[in-house]
Amino acid sequence: MPDAERGLAPGFLVAAPALADPNFAGSLVLMAEHLGEGALGFVVNRPSPIQVADVLAEVDPVLRRAAEAAGRAGGQVLVGGPVSPERLWILHRPGAAPPDDGGLRVGDAVALGGSRELLEAVTRNPDAGPFLLVLGYAGWAPMQLEREIAAGAWIPMDVAEDLVFTVPYEERWEQAVRRLGLDPGGFTVGGGGAQA
Numbered sequence: 001m002p003d004a005e006r007g008l009a010p011g012f013l014v015a016a017p018a019l020a021d022p023n024f025a026g027s028l029v030l031m032a033e034h035l036g037e038g039a040l041g042f043v044v045n046r047p048s049p050i051q052v053a054d055v056l057a058e059v060d061p062v063l064r065r066a067a068e069a070a071g072r073a074g075g076q077v078l079v080g081g082p083v084s085p086e087r088l089w090i091l092h093r094p095g096a097a098p099p100d101d102g103g104l105r106v107g108d109a110v111a112l113g114g115s116r117e118l119l120e121a122v123t124r125n126p127d128a129g130p131f132l133l134v135l136g137y138a139g140w141a142p143m144q145l146e147r148e149i150a151a152g153a154w155i156p157m158d159v160a161e162d163l164v165f166t167v168p169y170e171e172r173w174e175q176a177v178r179r180l181g182l183d184p185g186g187f188t189v190g191g192g193g194a195q196a
Contacts, residue, residue, distance in 0.1 A: 012028055014176045043078065080136045091164060
């Protein structure tokens with residue numbers, strides 16, 4: 001898997017408290033790509049009401065049963081963003097992907113894909129490590145994200161694999177803010193950066 005282009009990816013965007021867009025308020029976004037053509041990311045702290053087992057049943061009832069037998073059908077699917085909400089993405093550990101999967105490495109311990117083969121690999125194999133199923137994504141046009149950061153909507157930070165796979169969803173934004181050295185209860189972001 002090739003490494004994601006540098007820039008804001010791989011990394012996180014931490015939503016500033018003043019960000020009022022309902023798609024992103026209080027969100028932690030894993031940035032997978034940041035190129036001249038735009039940027040691609042996934043909200044990793046917004047669970048949907050859809051269960052992993054339900055998605056697997058839609059794909060193939062046999063796959064759902066196999067995942068249940070392997071103890072891999074639990075959990076909620078995440079809302080990755082407002083773009084293409086019907087599109088399923090898979091965040092996983094890099095070693096879980098089948099050879100020639102064509103996925104994207106997002107840092108050292110996170111990878112991204114969307115193939116049926118990958119879905120089968122992560123849900124059938126209990127040794128594949130943690131994974132997240134994500135519907136939709138966040139996308140930005142060229143220079144749009146840079147303008148939003150300059151306006152104080154986002155604070156970039158490095159990828160921390162535990163914020164993708166381990167920390168409970170409802171604690172991810174707060175944990176990210178604290179790791180930035182800020183108080184989740186009150187900070188502002190302006191032209192000079194974040195301030196408590």
